[in-house]
Amino acid sequence: MVQPVRLHSTWGVLAVLIFSSLIAGLGFSMGTLLVNSVLASHGYNEFMIGVHTGLASLATAIAAPMVPMIARRFGYVWPIIIASLAMALLYALMPTFPTFKLLFAARFLFGLLLSVPWVLLEAWVNQVSPDKHRGKVTSAYGAFLMLGYGLGPVLLKFVGIEGDLPYYVLAVVIAMATAPLFLLVPHDPIELVASEAEQPVVEHRDFTVLSEAPFLFASAFLGGFFMVAYFGLTGIYADRLGYSVAQGNELLAVLIIGGLFLQLPIGWLADQLGARNMIYVSLALAGVLSLFIPVLNYESWHLVLAIVYAALLQSLFTLPLALLGERFTIERLAAANAIFVVSFEVGSVSGAPLLGAAMQHIHRNALPFGTALLLFGLLVFQGYRRMMKRP
Secondary structure, three states, X not given: OOOOOOOOOHHHHHHHHHHHHHHHHHHHHHHHHHHHHHHHHOOOOHHHHHHHHHHHHHHHXXXXXXXXXXXXXXXXHXXXXXXXXXXXXXXXXXXXXXXXXXXXXXXXXXXXXXXXXXXXXXXXXHHHOOHXXXXXXXXXXXXXXXXXXXXXXXXXXXXXXXXXXXXXXXXXXXXXXXXXXXXXXHHOHHHHHHHHOOOOOOOOOOOHHHXXXXXXXXXXXXXXXXXXXXXXXXXXXXXXXXXXXXXXXHHHHHHHHHHHHOHHHHHHHHHHHOHHHHHHHHHHHHHHHHOOHXXXXXXXXXXHHHHHHHHXXXXXXXXXXXXXXXXXXXXXXXXXXXXXXXXXXXXXXXXXXXXXHHHHHOOOOHHHHHHHHHHHHHHHHHXXXXXXXOO
């Protein structure tokens, strides 16, 4: 009998997981842009396209709390592989879905499937990360995931949106993210823990983690809230300030790329200061910089501050992920990560509509000033909680 290949170190396992996050991010962003472009070419308005886009996030938020039950029964690696291959197959079949309703159902199904690798990959990364390097590891994971998001539009520009080819390319990209995961079969966390202790690797109580770490999950909520809001509104905000939408989108691309390179230094600081303390720093600095956004431009040294600002907002995804590993035991990580994903997705669905409405009905600077209000609000909330805990 052929023995499964075993990776020789924890870092080998992490390398596979991080690579898969890169390709998965690329596939997800490319798929979102592709389907949205196809809908636009068929004459659907912005509202319907927006509803369509939010559908996958809604489905992921609905399904995520159920993922730990799947992990208890089947482990981590095989559910991730099966769900990922199903997503690839779904994209390969999308050219046969000519109607809005069928695409609607396909996107919802994609969101349901996406919840499995998202919850379990992040929990897995946290479980195998060495404690003294957790901040750097989760920052690298988040940075490569976001890099994949950034590469999606680039790949789509080369393959176009016409015909069946882009769907098949998408299916291949997702399959590429899946293939290395077969190396992790002998490293499945469920199997490893089960061989060492007679106890379930995932607790049955899922939503109790919310009351145990409200600051952590509120930070994840803001991470999703700002990520999607700035993705969707930066071009419009630039137009309100007198620039073109194209200039705003170019600036957004620069900020995303620049912010990614700063994630590892932020992760290093988290390892030195503690993830919780580094979240405080990110909230405070990003809150202050938010107040200066209306006077920044990308024709001077202000661009450096804008890149730092983008990195701090992006860290509201990677730092809470590191704190998750510090805060919860291995037995509870999958359940906690499910609620982490729910918090992030609820934020991602609500950010752009709420701040967009504020820009339309209150003031054009509601984007940065609303951001500052929420960032400082979370700091005040956490300060109040800590004061109440003191004897």
